[in-house]
Amino acid sequence: MGLCLPVNFIEDMDTSACIINEITNGMELAKQLKSILGSESSLGTKQVLIQGIISSYDRAMMMVNWGHSGGQTPPLTPPLAPPMLSQPESPVSVDESPRSGDFNQNFDDHQDKKVGSKKRKAITTWRNQIRISTDNGLEGNTDDGYSWRKYGQKDILGAKFPRSYYRCTYRYIHQCMARKQVQRTDEDPMVFEITYRGQHTCNPTATKSVAPPKSPEKYETGQTNHQPLPQKSGEMLSNFRENLKVSTSDSDAMVSNSFAFPSASFGSIENDQQFDFLNELNYDFLQGYSPSFVSPATSGSNYFTECGNDFQHHDDSHLSGITTASTTNSPLAFPADSQDLSPNFPFNLGCFI
DNA sequence: ATGATTTGACCCAC
DNA sequence: GTGGGTCAAATCAT
Numbered sequence: 001m002g003l004c005l006p007v008n009f010i011e012d013m014d015t016s017a018c019i020i021n022e023i024t025n026g027m028e029l030a031k032q033l034k035s036i037l038g039s040e041s042s043l044g045t046k047q048v049l050i051q052g053i054i055s056s057y058d059r060a061m062m063m064v065n066w067g068h069s070g071g072q073t074p075p076l077t078p079p080l081a082p083p084m085l086s087q088p089e090s091p092v093s094v095d096e097s098p099r100s101g102d103f104n105q106n107f108d109d110h111q112d113k114k115v116g117s118k119k120r121k122a123i124t125t126w127r128n129q130i131r132i133s134t135d136n137g138l139e140g141n142t143d144d145g146y147s148w149r150k151y152g153q154k155d156i157l158g159a160k161f162p163r164s165y166y167r168c169t170y171r172y173i174h175q176c177m178a179r180k181q182v183q184r185t186d187e188d189p190m191v192f193e194i195t196y197r198g199q200h201t202c203n204p205t206a207t208k209s210v211a212p213p214k215s216p217e218k219y220e221t222g223q224t225n226h227q228p229l230p231q232k233s234g235e236m237l238s239n240f241r242e243n244l245k246v247s248t249s250d251s252d253a254m255v256s257n258s259f260a261f262p263s264a265s266f267g268s269i270e271n272d273q274q275f276d277f278l279n280e281l282n283y284d285f286l287q288g289y290s291p292s293f294v295s296p297a298t299s300g301s302n303y304f305t306e307c308g309n310d311f312q313h314h315d316d317s318h319l320s321g322i323t324t325a326s327t328t329n330s331p332l333a334f335p336a337d338s339q340d341l342s343p344n345f346p347f348n349l350g351c352f353i
Numbered sequence: 354a355t356g357a358t359t360t361g362a363c364c365c366a367c
Numbered sequence: 368g369t370g371g372g373t374c375a376a377a378t379c380a381t
Contacts, residue, residue, distance in 0.1 A: 149357065150357075150358055150359080152359090152360085153358090153359075169357095
């Protein structure tokens, strides 16, 4: 069901060879980039090469991390399809809060409380870091295709900025227990770290309400009501995918998915020129890439089942050490399904298929 | 009037 | 005891 890699991926692959392959590939791309750096080559070409380099090294690092993880297989399905998550070996806790037990009778963690030691952090989480860019006068947003309602904000010790807490707008309608936390990073106020908890049981496309954003600040605090146009959904998705990290705390697994359009956002796009610019930008970047990757933002239940692009496996101890630099600026992602790859697609996915 | 956000208080894991 | 997560009343926005 949309998983890109077999469960026994680690055991089956020749990890060392793949790591070498990725590093070699990255080096080759770097050479190509160097050769065209001062040339007339298009910006897109250069960015593709840069992303190829980043992706190669990301994958190499991922494989190194996995190799040290005792063969543990991370969850492979990214967050936009939380209901599709398949983690049979790690209990999925949707709502760990004792006080919010009004609806969690249906969820596994409720059983966990009876069965054994139930740690608060034993819950499936995804982390997504989004860079908000003002380079071109646009503000980004943290929209991910779902409707969220803010239910709290808290100053976090040691953090410059407060953390905002959101739950699915349809928590009570669809018993959707998905939540997320949004927090600006100390290092870069333009980068938001979004932690998703629990899985959506609602249909994002069917439930999204319509209300355009009023201000960038609204987005920063998690504007919940926005119905992007179909094309905007691609940007929305791209923002969301910009830097995705998935983890199950109890299994000490994390998956990272690097994706970004440069400054592609629609949080405060209120004039058509800007919007057209972004569309062109997206088109340029996605030209030649998987249509299934570009367009699916409006079908929330699908567009994440297919991916699993850049994976990074971390210990729980690494969770707090997520860096933004390596993952927030990746201008491109690649489709998980090699069949979707265009001939232009620069990345060697041989290790993943 | 209705729904979203803010914010102080509460609960509980650590 | 402290800090993080959540609740819920008050407030705000539409």
